[in-house]
Amino acid sequence: AQKITQTQPGMFVQEKEAVTLDCTYDTSDQSYGLFWYKQPSSGEMIFLIYQGSYDEQNATEGRYSLNFQKARKSANLVISASQLGDSAMYFCAMREGRKTSGSRLTFGEGTQLTVNP
C-alpha cells in the first residue's frame, strides 16, 4: 500500500489566491514526521515545512502552513497569496520512527502546481 498519497497530479490557481495541496499518509509508528518540498524545473528539492507527529499546533512558515489532521492521517499544504514563482512540483514526504533511527524519507508522487497571472 502507498505510504504517502497525493491525489492531485496537477493543480491550477490564480495569482494571489490560496491553494491547498492534499496529502494522506499511512504508518503504524507513533513517532513520525511529515514534510513538504518544492521542486522547480531546475530539479533542486527545496524544504518548505515540517510537522512532527507529536506537535499539537499546525506548522507555519511564512505563506506556507500545514493542515495536520492526525486522526484522518492527512497533512495538507496550504499556500496563501500564491505567486508566479510558486509554480513547481510539490512533494509530500514522511519520515517514520525516532530521530536515532535514521533519515529515510518516503515520498508521494507529487502535485504539479501552476500559478496563473
Place this chain on the structure above:
Amino acid sequence: KAGVTQTPRYLIKTRGQQVTLSCSPISGHRSVSWYQQTPGQGLQFLFEYFSETQRNKGNFPGRFSGRQFSNSRSEMNVSTLELGDSALYLCASSPPNSYEQYFGPGTRLTVT
C-alpha cells in the same frame, strides 16, 4: 552557510560503465542520504550514511553502493550501468538531532 553540493551536475555514461557521484553536506551535518528520481518510479531512497556507517538501505541492487568519509562527504557508485539507471540522483544532509533534510541540486545521469 553553504548548502549541500553535488558533483558533477550532469553526466553521460555508456551502458556497462561505472560512475561515481559526490555529495558534500552542509557543515556540521553528519547524516547524508541518497535518493533516485525517475519519471516512472518517482523518488526512491537509496541509502543513508551517518558517521561513516550505512544506517539505512533502500531496495536497490548491489550495483548501487556508497560510502562516507570522516569529513562527512559521501560518494555513491553505480557499477555496470543500465539504461534504467538514467535518473536525477539527489543527496540530502541532516543536522544532528533533527528530522529536517536539506537537498542538493542533484546529479542528472544519462545512460546511453
